[in-house]
Amino acid sequence: GAGVSQSPRYKVAKRGQDVALRCDPISGHVSLFWYQQALGQGPEFLTYFQNEAQLDKSGLPSDRFFAERPEGSVSTLKIQRTQQEDSAVYLCASSLGVHFTGELFFGEGSRLTVL
Amino acid sequence: AQKITQTQPGMFVQEKEAVTLDCTYDTSDQSYGLFWYKQPSSGEMIFLIYQGSYDEQNATEGRYSLNFQKARKSANLVISASQLGDSAMYFCAMRASGGYQKVTFGIGTKLQVIP
Numbered sequence: 001g002a003g004v005s006q007s008p009r010y011k012v013a014k015r016g017q018d019v020a021l022r023c024d025p026i027s028g029h030v031s032l033f034w035y036q037q038a039l040g041q042g043p044e045f046l047t048y049f050q051n052e053a054q055l056d057k058s059g060l061p062s063d064r065f066f067a068e069r070p071e072g073s074v075s076t077l078k079i080q081r082t083q084q085e086d087s088a089v090y091l092c093a094s095s096l097g098v099h100f101t102g103e104l105f106f107g108e109g110s111r112l113t114v115l
Numbered sequence: 116a117q118k119i120t121q122t123q124p125g126m127f128v129q130e131k132e133a134v135t136l137d138c139t140y141d142t143s144d145q146s147y148g149l150f151w152y153k154q155p156s157s158g159e160m161i162f163l164i165y166q167g168s169y170d171e172q173n174a175t176e177g178r179y180s181l182n183f184q185k186a187r188k189s190a191n192l193v194i195s196a197s198q199l200g201d202s203a204m205y206f207c208a209m210r211a212s213g214g215y216q217k218v219t220f221g222i223g224t225k226l227q228v229i230p
Contacts, residue, residue, distance in 0.1 A: 042121075042222045043160075100147055101167055104150075104160075104162070
């Protein structure tokens with residue numbers, strides 16, 4: 001597709017449920033990032049993939065969060081046993097290369113509400 | 116470690132006037148890129164402008180310009196001739212050459228353009 005696509009756009013989960021959020025980056029983009037954005041805050045880094053390799057997962061808040069990008073394109077962010085504090089918008093971004101000059105292209109985000 | 120500081124939670128500007136949004140950063144890397152993104156109420160992150168650490172001239176993109184002062188570690192965004200459609204959250208971000216080049220965002224500034 002022309003841009004970064006995320007699904008679902010909105011997800012309501014009961015506390016304790018597992019959720020999976022999907023990101024389809026721009027075709028050919030090597031770098032893929034996941035960010036968490038709480039209401040009124042800036043995006044907080046979660047994890048970074050270079051092709052299929054997860055090179056940085058230092059931002060994942062707990063072992064309930066897991067991300068994968070098995071074929072170097074589509075990525076999935078999974079949250080197990082969701083808690084209320086997981087409520088946020090999850091943003092996916094991709095960039096063509098790995099150089100620091102490369103801008104990030106963002107999807108529209110997946111808004112997760114945990115009841 | 117990288118850090119972005121945006122000290123203006125909210126700003127008002129009269130339509131057609133210019134406004135400056137402040138951003139300071141901290142990094143130990145010698146090579147890095149600085150970005151500004153706009154996030155309207157609809158939620159998507161829109162890339163506005165990029166400045167490289169070795170660029171000698173300040174970046175400009177249409178009505179946007181970046182006032183880059185390397186010694187002071189500041190990268191302020193200047194929007195000229197403000198329009199009502201400029202009302203949004205604005206985020207300063209940095210991507211450094213060290214580590215895995217994750218992009219770090221500031222907390223954002225909410226800009227409101229007054230007719």
